[in-house]
Amino acid sequence: MGTVVSLGSINVDLVSTLDTAALDDLATGREWFPAAGATVRVETLPDEIEALPHEVYLGGKGANQAVAAARADADTTLLGKVGRDETEFGVCDGLRESGVDVERVGRSDDETGKAAVFVDEAGENRIAIVEGANGAVDEGYVAAHDARIRATDCLLLQNEIPVPPVLELLDRLAEIDDGPTVVVDPAPVDGAAPLVRHPAVDVVRPNEYEYVALGDALADFSGTVVQTRGSESVLVENSETFTVSPPPTNPVDTTGAGDTFNGYLAAELARGSSLRAAVEVATVAASMSIESAGAQASIPTLEAVRAYADAVDATETGDTV
16 A cells, blocks of 8 residues: 655635636736746735635645545555634545544644635636645654654655755655655745755656746756646656656646645555656546646546546557446
């Protein structure tokens, strides 16, 4: 089965579907407004943005990736913090129902982190996050779970919680020989360079926007870079460079596609799959996830991913299923 720990953010997502003209209006006069495919941090959300018509989903890169790993049939633990309003949204209950171990999730007096997610007509997303309780993930909390982290097969990290306690964790992991495979999602890109450059990191998984923004840091990185490129082939750069093409899809909402990819990648690596095989499974899972809305709600099960991959293979070879 393999074990996965995701240390990261837990959010409530406010998802608004808007046309290009409306997105352009929102961006006018707001230098912070995210570009397509980008995630940015903000202190607060303006009232007019919170007032936009929206659907509420559970999210956060740490939580999303944990759900994806669990649905990929890995024994998955989530580490992070929720706020005083957690029960209002059923955050931990929802994660538990998805098969994620949330017994080590901490509590903060702040509100649970939240994200405004803007989805355009093509399903492309732009995300603005307010850290809330995610900002309370500190050195003491992370250190308290060192034993669980060291014992896992694969560790998933992102950049939606404070960087210093994560860097201290990576320093400790760099001192041991039998630690987990460490996969880093460098989003948001602001402040992610030290994570990317850390010698304890094995895999960095940027999208196109992040790959360009972190060019210098990635040039210093000696591990594996797995670049997702929307509808284009996934590019894997390692001692061996190769690409994996996604199946054709009908995009509805790309929110969480990268998280789905990461969770599946970690689960496959944790159970001993080769890098190529892991990327192939993760690519199919991420492609399936964009055909419905909601970061966690859209994550497919491993059984569904395997059936989908078999159907695609049969179509390409002309066989019937």
